[in-house]
Amino acid sequence: MALLFKDPSKISAYRDRRFPGTQEEFEHALVTSTTVYVGNMSFYTTEEQVYELFSRTGEIKKIIMGLDKNTKTPCGFCFVLYYSREDTEDACKYISGTILDDRPIRVDFDWGFQEGRQWGRGRSGGQVRDEYRTDYDPGRGGYGKLVQKELEVQRQLVDYGAGSLGSFPPVIPTSYGRHGGGGGHGHGGSHRHGRDYYRKRHRDDERHTHESSKRTSDHESRRNTDHESRPEKNPRFRESGDSDEDEEDDRKRRA
Template sequence: MSGGLLKALRSDSYVELSQYRDQHFRGDNEEQEKLLKKSCTLYVGNLSFYTTEEQIYELFSKSGDIKKIIMGLDKMKKTACGFCFVEYYSRADAENAMRYINGTRLDDRIIRTDWDAGFKEGRQYGRGRSGGQVRDEYRQDYDAGRGGYGKLAQNHDVENGLGLKRELEDGMFNSHRRFLQEIPVLAVSHFFPQIVLLRLKPSQ
């Protein structure tokens, strides 16, 4: 049997490093890769905003003893925003989580795990402009477990709604103004948007 085939048979694709690298890592790619290869910390993504730390602990403790869990937070609201970090005491237990928990369901969502170079203070916060994760800024579909529509889509709807409200109000005002110009015997109280019409006595 050739050496290449033996290597392929012995490989464990479930625990190999992915292509993802943290662009905010303070160091070069070589240093980050070294840390990833010996890390006991996993990044866990695609969580529901409603999944609790207790649920995560219950699931991930099946592969080994957990040292700590750090919940991902919206940096504005300080509420859960769909990711976390799970740190094990040993690399072997973290590898088991990669093998057996990655791709399973939690709160009816398929979660994904990946190696993390190690938690640093500040990384628990979302990196999106609105405070959550970047993926939730641009999402166009409705996801009940992650706050509904994406933040940009929500903002667009709000802006459109306010614009429509302004258009309606302007239209109502202009309509009343034209009406008042045509009938001079009426006066208007300018407490917009509630327009009070007062009938004046006819001039002598």
């Protein structure tokens, strides 16, 4: 028949390396202690929830919540101190494996709480198990610390790449206006500026052509007017440019 409860006579094989004594002294402390270690808790489980559950097996002397040594926030474990050994054994027997805050918790005998054991022993401040955990556990901060660091590095690389692409100004098509290839005042000009310049230049060329044609027409008109208004030469009067030989020839022809 399968056992539904934990056998309190079986001592955990876990050996706390910070225990100051020998292995025999460690085992003796476990079989006489009135302290239990509670693991696999959610980071969001409160001391009140722990008290409500563990007070069902006996009177509780004290509860010490495990804290992240950097953030000073709960990191998923605690110590529960009872007044009697019998209540301690009942807690390990009946509560271990039950659901607390939607999670199955683990309850083991502990050799006794000492100041400093409430802090996480992981490099990041929490528990060691959360340093190397690769699965996603929403009740314990998501992924493990190492995985979170890798994801953060990848996110920074993606953000850096997106920022690099956006750090360059947009390319503006340049137009060659009166300022040469620049087309503007320090910004390369715009397409509209170049288009307006060519339109204005075309109007100036048309105006210049029209004025030139008008001047030519006026000049021709003045020349024709001067020619028509000039009096016809009278053969009876000698102009300043006529010679004596021409006058003598004219007299002979008339005679």
